[in-house]
Amino acid sequence: MSGGQHSERGDDVAAYVLGALTEDEARDFASHLRECAACREDVAALQHVADSLPSAVPQRSAPKELRGRVLATVASEAELRNAGRRPEAGSRARAPRERWQWRFATAGLALALVAAVAVIAFSGGQSRRVIQAHVSAPGASASLRVVGTRGQLQVEGMPQTPAGRVYELWVQRGRHVHATDALFNVTSAGRASVGVPVSLAGVRAVMVTAEPRGGSPEPTSAPVIVATLG
Amino acid sequence: MFNSLRPGGGERSGAHLNVLADEELMQLVYRGNAAAFEVVYDRHADAAYSLAMRMCGQRSLAEDVVQEAFLSLWRSGARYDRNRGSVRKWTLGIVHNRAIDALRRRAVRDRRVVVDETIEERVPARERTELEFARRDEAREIREALQQLPREQSHVIELAYFGGMTHTEIASMLGTPIGTVKGRMRLGLEKMRAALGEPGEVVG
Numbered sequence: 556m557s558g559g560q561h562s563e564r565g566d567d568v569a570a571y572v573l574g575a576l577t578e579d580e581a582r583d584f585a586s587h588l589r590e591c592a593a594c595r596e597d598v599a600a601l602q603h604v605a606d607s608l609p610s611a612v613p614q615r616s617a618p619k620e621l622r623g624r625v626l627a628t629v630a631s632e633a634e635l636r637n638a639g640r641r642p643e644a645g646s647r648a649r650a651p652r653e654r655w656q657w658r659f660a661t662a663g664l665a666l667a668l669v670a671a672v673a674v675i676a677f678s679g680g681q682s683r684r685v686i687q688a689h690v691s692a693p694g695a696s697a698s699l700r701v702v703g704t705r706g707q708l709q710v711e712g713m714p715q716t717p718a719g720r721v722y723e724l725w726v727q728r729g730r731h732v733h734a735t736d737a738l739f740n741v742t743s744a745g746r747a748s749v750g751v752p753v754s755l756a757g758v759r760a761v762m763v764t765a766e767p768r769g770g771s772p773e774p775t776s777a778p779v780i781v782a783t784l785g
Numbered sequence: 786m787f788n789s790l791r792p793g794g795g796e797r798s799g800a801h802l803n804v805l806a807d808e809e810l811m812q813l814v815y816r817g818n819a820a821a822f823e824v825v826y827d828r829h830a831d832a833a834y835s836l837a838m839r840m841c842g843q844r845s846l847a848e849d850v851v852q853e854a855f856l857s858l859w860r861s862g863a864r865y866d867r868n869r870g871s872v873r874k875w876t877l878g879i880v881h882n883r884a885i886d887a888l889r890r891r892a893v894r895d896r897r898v899v900v901d902e903t904i905e906e907r908v909p910a911r912e913r914t915e916l917e918f919a920r921r922d923e924a925r926e927i928r929e930a931l932q933q934l935p936r937e938q939s940h941v942i943e944l945a946y947f948g949g950m951t952h953t954e955i956a957s958m959l960g961t962p963i964g965t966v967k968g969r970m971r972l973g974l975e976k977m978r979a980a981l982g983e984p985g986e987v988v989g
Contacts (some may be wrong), residue, residue, distance in 0.1 A: 569791035569970035574885050575952045604981065606870065608946050609836040609877045611931055617834035621848045625830075625855050626823055630858070633819035639913045717817075755852040 568597040572605040649716045688782035701784035706751035713745040720765045727760040805972045807872035840884040854879040887950035930980040938973030
């Protein structure tokens with residue numbers, strides 16, 4: 556029951572704007588607000604007083620390390636969100652290949668330097684190993700399961716691609732990066748399991764970028780996942 | 786209007802971004818512009834951290850709260866609605882909610898709930914702009930309005946807003962009926978409202 560007469564609710568207004576109701580009570584009061592214009596007016600009148608309370612506290616400087624952490628996270632997420640948006644025509648335009656190499660180099664620096672952990676076992680003459688990939692998105696992880704020359708990439712906690720984009724899987728042989736047919740999206744929980752559709756023989760790394768829907772013949776943005784086979 | 790700014794790029798446009806109002810920056814933040822976010826962060830991080838420290842009393846927790854709040858602002862910039870007030874107040878509202886969540890999650894109730902008047906204000910040395918002066922005036926008025934309340938009223942307001950306590954918890958801590966606690970909150974806020982006059986917000 557979310558209702559109740561205004562007269563019964565008048566004293567909840569102050570507790571509500573101060574955040575002093577429990578979650579359930581606040582939800583209940585919010586639905587009462589939809590029905591009660593008098594309470595809405597009271598809330599509007601007192602909300603600005605509550606909103607001004609932060610000015611009353613002693614002012615401090617936010618730590619520099621905090622700034623570094625927040626901005627690093629934002630920079631790496633921006634890289635993903637804007638992946639593939641081409642720079643506007645102008646002096647900075649680069650040939651696609653050159654742009655790719657340039658962006659790859661910057662992304663390499665941005666990727667967290669997590670040591671790749673490879674678990675190697677032998678089963679029926681086929682080597683099996685699990686390679687932890689470098690992932691630029693904070694909180695996300697990815698691993699490449701390799702059995703013989705087949706690979707399966709598993710990702711967790713990846714952000715959704717921006718609208719109109721899709722993740723594309725690439726393999727690097729020697730110095731060249733080759734497209735595969737593997738395009739994928741992640742679940743709302745950020746999960747995906749993707750088979751590498753080509754043989755991993757001679758492959759140095761498996762990578763993922765965000766590309767326009769339908770995929771690209773060559774990467775147009777920095778990789779967000781890199782699994783190095785070594 | 787923002788054609789000169791590449792979406793999401795613009796790191797080299799930092800100087801131009803500085804002249805934009807918060808509300809304009811938020812439109813760029815929504816479009817994934819990290820440089821615009823940086824300007825918003827630099828304008829409000831000190832106020833956010835000050836509030837978080839006052840509420841959490843602990844640097845590590847306060848930092849977590851501020852980090853969560855700003856990342857949520859970055860990720861959901863679309864939800865900012867200028868009708869709901871300035872970007873600063875909106876940001877501080879997020880910090881307040883996050884800090885309350887953090888305090889309520891915390892098992893041990895070792896909250897700092899009393900304003901420590903002896904804390905030295907460590908205001909960053911920066912230009913004393915008009916905006917800074919206006920904010921300091923506003924801060925002084927609000928502190929005075931709070932201090933002029935009967936202690937029993939300011940106490941419940943502080944316990945609720947800065948301590949993150951519910952009215953029930955406050956009532957049981959003070960050994961006072963819940964109705965009395967709510968009544969003191971309401972009377973206190975109404976007196977502050979009368980003392981402060983109509984909302985005249987410092988917008989930056």
